[in-house]
Structure formats: structure tokens, C-alpha cells
Amino acid sequence: MKQISYLLSLLTLLLVYTSCTPKTAKTIEKVVELEEVTTTSPDGVNIPSSAKSEKSIPADIPNDDKVTIGTLSNGMKYYIQQNTKPEQRAELRLIVNAGSMQEDDDQLGVAHFVEHMAFNGSKNFEKNELVDYLESIGTKFGPDLNAYTSFDETVYMLQVRTDSMELFDKGLLVLFDWASGISFDPEEIDKERGVVTSEWRSRLSGEQRMQKNYFPVMYHNSRYAKRLPIGTPEIINNVTPEVVKRFYKDWYRTDLMAIAVVGDVDVKETEEKIKKLFAPI
Template sequence: MSLAGLLLVALGLTAQAPPPPSPEARAAWQFDRSDLTPDPRIRFGVLANGMRYAILPNRTPAQAVSIRLLVRVGATAGAPGEAHYLEHMAFMGSRNVPEGARARLSGRERLREGTEYNAHTGDYDTYYRFDLPGPDRAQLGRILFLLREMVSELTLSPEAVVRARAEILAEVRQRSGPDDRRDRDQIAFFLPGTRIARATLTGSEAEVAAVGAEGLRRLYEAYYSPERTTLIVVGDVDLARLEAQIAERFGDWPAEMDAMDPPPERIEPTEGTRFRILVAPVGPTWATVAVTGPRGGDAAGPRDQGFLQSLAADMLAARVTGHRGGDRPFMDTDAAVEDYYRTARIARFAVRALDNDWRMAVRVAEQELRCALENGFTHDELAITLEREAERLAAFRGPETSSAIADRLTEMVGMGVVPTAPGRVEDTRAYLGRIRLEAVNAAFRAAWAAPGRRVHLAHDRPVEGGEAAVAAAWRAAAPCPRPQ
């Protein structure tokens, strides 16, 4: 389910109203900047050193506990590949665990790497993921101890850096596929000149080979600090006891943040329609059109608008999957209005070509988008989409595992979204019933209101005539049929 759908689930609030977060916690979590009410079931806290934590008791499954440690540093910081390299080094040895957290986790704790513990580096965050099947109080304390070692006590020895390199190089080679290449090329085209456009998640093989202990130490000391760290725990826990354990384990971590986040980047509007071709010999042909604009904050009004726009995007995509030629399969498509790599708000529409027929994909993308904007969607289309959305939301109502909840909270926290409480079924049904076609069409047009367009074509060979040929295909799309 999309983030828009997850946020709809959270539109209603439970009747229960335990004590709200303290003023210090509200400020640290930036709840004071929104008109939304955070989920009252979650204990949102902050230590005196600025480290945030969120605890949600949950008994599905019984005895299990899921932990996520999120550090606000990713591929946009440091030299290319350093943040990802540092993620691997977090398991390679610390002051009190010289053999490294990986040896302890796979040995004494009997956790399986990849399923019960793992880590991931994104563009702006690094998070460490632990799913404990049935920890007792002692094991939970040992995991918190290892986490503290990882975020503040790494030794980062040159020998360990060398040992980690082969594993990291293997991951670099695995990630360099056609989808990743297309995504990074689109970022550079849609958001030119931005930090995210210059970033690379793992770095190239040459960049990984150039990473050294000194550079990793600089990045670690600048960014791994309590003010940039959030601990999320979901599971079968004693809330008060766990809160005390967190304070005891992390409370003496000195607040020494050296790195400040840069100000939001200005997204310049596109003049006219621009075209770009990516020659990708391996992979399907995709034509993608997009407009970008500034991001907004998380509040009730933008959430409502965003949900209406997601409904319209679903209807637009549904129109395209009906295009086919002869006995060829249906075309594939992707449409969304969403935050784009935490840098901009994007409306995008992508069409995958049948038999690599790039002209057809470009024409279909241009015509269907233009006709939807000119004529809007129909009542029948909205009714079908709302019915499908209600079915998805109903399926989402069952008890969630602690691991799934922890993952979703981590995503929300990373994006700066206020975690709100699940709504009652009747509240969500009433919300869907109040949605009107005129509002959906207006929200869709607002998402695409910028005059400029950026059209990206990923094709398996050079296009004869280059961008001029793509522009000609774009202009040659058929007129819109008269609305009935």
C-alpha cells in the first residue's frame, strides 16, 4: 500500500487519550509544527542529549520485539559510498566488542543475518533493523548495548576497513542493474543540480576502493550523534521498564553534533517541455513525464489533498493498462503524486512500451495525461477506484506484526510524517463516502499545474534523431475524444 493509503488509515483517532508527549518531546519530534495529533498509543520521548525514541506495545506475535535504529545520515553526506561503507563497519568492531556486533548477533544471540538483523543506507538515513523472536529482559538489554556500541564506540580500524571492502564491492555490482540506472538518471533529470541528483547509494567500484578509515572516522564523528538518532521499538514489552533501559543505555551519550542539515533546496520550475534519452541496453523501454515543485509540511489539509491526488493517479494508470495492439499483452504503467526523495513534490506518469515501441509509449503518455487534465475522470472511474481502495484498507485492518509496524514507523519518521492513530472502520468508510469527483479532478489538475514538463525515455538503443524525434512523437499524439 502506498504511503497515501497508510495515511488514510490514520485519519481517525482512537477515543483513548493517555497523557500526550511532553513539550520537550513534541518539539524534538516536531509535532508542534503540525495540526495533526500523534498516535496516543505510542510513547514518544526524547533524552536530555536529544536522542528520540518511540515505543509501541504490540502482541502480534506474542513475545516478539522489533527494533529500528535510525541515524540521519545517508548517501547525500560525505564522499560517494562512505555512508554505506560506514553501515557495514558498524558490525565490524567497537571499543567494548572488538570482534564486532555481527559475531555477537550470529553467535551468542543466535540471530539470522538478513532476516532477524540487517541494515540499510538510503539517501538521507541509515537504519539498523532487528527482529527478535522472543527476547527476555537480558537479551533486550544486550541488544541495546550493541546498538550503543554501534552508534558511538566504533573503532574503524584500517584492517577492518580492508576486510569489509570485498563484501561492499559485491553489493555495488549487484545493485548496478537497469532499474537502478534508470531511477538515478531520472533523479538527475527531474531534480538537476540538487544534492540527491549528485548522490550515489553505494558509490562506484573505484569510489569504494578509495574509501579509507580516516574519511569514515570524519563522517562517523560528524553525523552519528544522539541529536540525529531515533530508536523505535514495537513489540511485547513492558513500556516503563524499556523506557528506563533506553535512558540508562543512551542517556550518557554526549551531544556533540558537528554536522548541520543544509537548508531546503529551491526547485526551479521547468520552462516548456524538455526531453532526455537514456540508452539502457538491458531492461524495458519506459516513457516517463513529470513535473516537480516544492515540498510541503505534514498537516491535515495536505494529507487530504495528497490522497485525492493518489486516487486520480490510480485512475490515470488504469486507463493506460487497456492499451494493446493485436495479441500483444497489456501495457504497464506507473502514476503517482508524492514526495520525491525528500527534495520535491512530484507528479509523474510512466508508460512501459510494448515490444520496445518507444513512439507508442510516448504518444500514449502524452495523450492520456493531456486528456485526463482536459476532460477529467468520470464518476464510474472514481466509483471503481474508491471500491478498490476500500477493499485494500479493509484488508489492512487485521492485526499487524510488530515488524511491519516498526518498518512503517521508520518510513514515516524518516520522511518527517507525524505517526497518527489508526482510524475506525466506520470513520474511514465515511471519509471515502464524502469524496467527490470535482474535488479529485481539481486536486489532479493542481498536481500538474506547473507549465513545464520533463519527458524521460529509457530505451534499449540510441533513438534516431535523438531528443528531436522524441519531441516530435510527443507533439504527434492524437486529440482527446469528446467527453460523453
């Protein structure tokens, strides 16, 4: 049976080979070579030679020497790289190593809800003041100011001007508030329920209906099958402020967060600003 299976595999490869480009054909030849060349383990089991070369694969992707990387005393990491194009602009990111996979059973969709609440009031920016301020200096909500929540991470994105240190510092202050100072005003939470529910409703597509069927198969016995970031309308519409704040307290921790700054900046000066602002969290 093994010989028949092997011959069928070779036949399939041959059929593909005859209709592919020269570049693809060379790739297939490599695959066939790996299939054919085997070695024998002490217990008599044939092992493809490709398995022997795994030790030569580096464990980690090497860091770019152009990126300044550091860790604050509280465990928060930072990444800074100078890039002068476009001029007088910088991209800021707050990366949180937590998403819907970290939700409790009564928090389905709360990771995403927290992301929404980050734009609805914080320690230094009341309610809609954050968006209003950023739009007043030319930052557009969507292209320059946005965020997303996935299974494993939540990322906040902000583009700021660097021709004014006041504006750049204000951008870092926004990241600081997202990391440690979201207000979670009960009134704003109630207002945001409709926004998130509307987003959930907009995703009721054929693709999502298919996902409900194949995710439990693809991710069998895994939380990935049960933790779609959009959550459920039942929890979104009834979750209490305490439950939302519990997720923020549990997972928005400095040891699970990183700051990234890439743009037309002075690296050393930016590093000092990050240390001064974020280390006390």
C-alpha cells in the same frame, strides 16, 4: 489557447472515465469539480478553490496515543510501543537522520560503508563477535538483523527475544554500539571494500543505467542527482579510515538519532533502560 487546453483536459478525463471503475469515476468527478470552481484574487488571477482549503490541512501527522515518545537530555529521541504479537519478541531500530545526502565530495558511498562497518567490530563486540553472538541466540542475519542506507537516513534493524531480560538488554547494547562505538579497524575496512564493491557491481542493471540518465533531469541542480547511496568504486576502494570516521563523527550525533522499540515489552521499564544506557552518549 487556455480554453483549448482546458477542453483537451476534459476530453482526456472523459475518455478515462468511460473505461474506469465506479470508484475511480467518482474520484475523477471530484477532480473536474475542482478544475471548474475557481475564485478570483484581488489582482484578477483565477485561483482553484482547492487552494483555499490548504489551511485546513494539519501541519503534522498526529501521533498514535499508544506510542510513548520522549527526548533524552542529549537530544536523542525514543519511541516505544507494546505489541504482544509475536510473543516474547521485540523489534529494535536505530534511526540516523543522515544518509548519502550528507556526504562530502570525497565520501561518495561512505554513509553506506559506515553501515557495513557497524557489523565489523564495536566497543562491546569485537569484529565478527556481534553477528556470531546474535546468530547463537537465534537471530538470523537478514530477516532479523539488517540495515539500510538511503539518501536521507540510515536505519539499523534488530529483532530480539524478550523472554530473557539479559538478551533484551544485550540487544539495546548493540544499538548503543552502533550509535557511538563502531571500531573502524583499518584491517576490517580493507576487508569490507570488496564486499561493498561486489554490492555495487551487483546493481549494474538496466535500471541503474537508466537512473544515471534520468536522475540528473529529475533532480536537476540537486545533490540527489549526485549522491546515490551505493557510491563509486573509486572512492570505496581508496577511501581512508580517517575519511570514514569523519562521516561517523559528523553525522552520528544524538540530536540526529532515535531509538524505536516495538514488541512484547514493559513500556515503563524499557523507557528507563533507554534513559540509563543512551543518555550518557
